[in-house]
Amino acid sequence: MTDRSRPSARLMDGTAPARRLTEATAAAAADLRLRTGVTPCLATVLVGEDPASVTYVRMKRARCEQAGIRSRHVPLPAGTGTSRLVDVLGELSADPAVHGILLQHPAGPDVDERAAFEAIAPAKDVDGVTTHSFAAMSFGLPGFASCTPGGIMRLLDEYQVELAGRHAVVVGRSAILGKPAGMLLLGRDATVTYCHSRTADLPSILREADVLLAAVGRPELIRGEDLKPGAVVIDAGYNPGNVGDVHFASARERAALITPVPGGVGPMTIAVLLAQTVEAAERQLGLG
CATH class of the missing domain: 3.40.50.10860 (Leucine Dehydrogenase, chain A, domain 1)
Structure with missing residues (x-):
């Protein structure tokens, strides 16, 4: 059952911040071309x-x-x-x-x-997929973040989600999404738990999450009753039928913030890819 005593979650729209980032990237590209x-x-x-x-x-x-x-x-x-x-x-x-x-x-x-x-x-790994990029990101060194995790962090900042001291649960451990996302959250002083296909009693862990990142690639695996009331829910899944890894309708009744699918994480991923491409060009020209 959902908790009808609290309002539905506010949507974390990724379209508007992605557009602003792309506009800033276009300005940076134009400036680089001019110089x-x-x-x-x-x-x-x-x-x-x-x-x-x-x-x-x-x-x-x-x-x-x-x-x-x-x-x-x-x-x-x-x-x-x-x-x-x-x-x-x-x-x-x-x-x-x-x-x-x-x-x-x-x-x-x-x-x-x-x-x-x-x-x-590594200097051209603007998608953040090499082991060099993962290591640099994990240690807070110069490099490029995996684009979807990087976009997620920007989205959390856009909605002023405080991460320090909060329990973040990442469902999924892929090399280009789950693992790097957890490291970025850890770098922001969140306490991070990774879950995966062999995690025992997944719902009990989900209910402890202040911030939940679903990145497992299983449609609507996570439902509203699995969430801690007031949680921030980032759905990075994209499955046939335009559905994510979270059952949106029930989760929205329990969460404080939630990303839509589509229109949440996806636009931020592409915007970060573009921004990192211009940043890579600046570095290669000795300007970054």
Whole structure:
């Protein structure tokens, strides 16, 4: 049952802050171009023609144009192996005209995705997928955050969510979402618990979360009755049917703040990717 005595949660809209960040990024790209004559360039690499991946890449390339970032697309046929993909990423890493590299994932069953990620030069890892980026982020050193976790942190700041001393529960432990998100939360003095497919009695842990990040990829796994009243709920899941990992209707009756799906985390992810591409260009030109 939901608690009808308290108002529904306030929505954490990611569209407006993402638009403002993109506008700031466009201004930074224009300033860089004025000062140096260089237009920041993001290379997107796509293996195969998975419809969802094709759509994501097309969306990211369109956002690049809006932000004054040049987009270079490198399509590779389905069945491309690890060796060929590593060579392509190495060539892009060595190209001074390319400032950021995005490998759209999943890259397919024929690819060792970790080996492919590691072929991206850390200076151009604007998606924050290499072990170098993860280590730098974890230790608070210069580098690039994984884009979705980085966007989540910006969204929490946008809604003035205090993290120090609060219990943050991350459901999911992927290398580019759950794990880095937990490290970023830890870096902001939250007490972090990771949960995953082998966590015993998940609902009891969820009910202790002041801040809950759902990033497990299972549609509507988490329901309102699993939440601590007044929790902040970040739904980073995106499943068929435009549903997240949280059952939105019931969770909204119990949470204080909640992200919608779509329109919450997604726009912030792309905005951070663009911002980090311009930042990478500035650093490579000795201006950052």
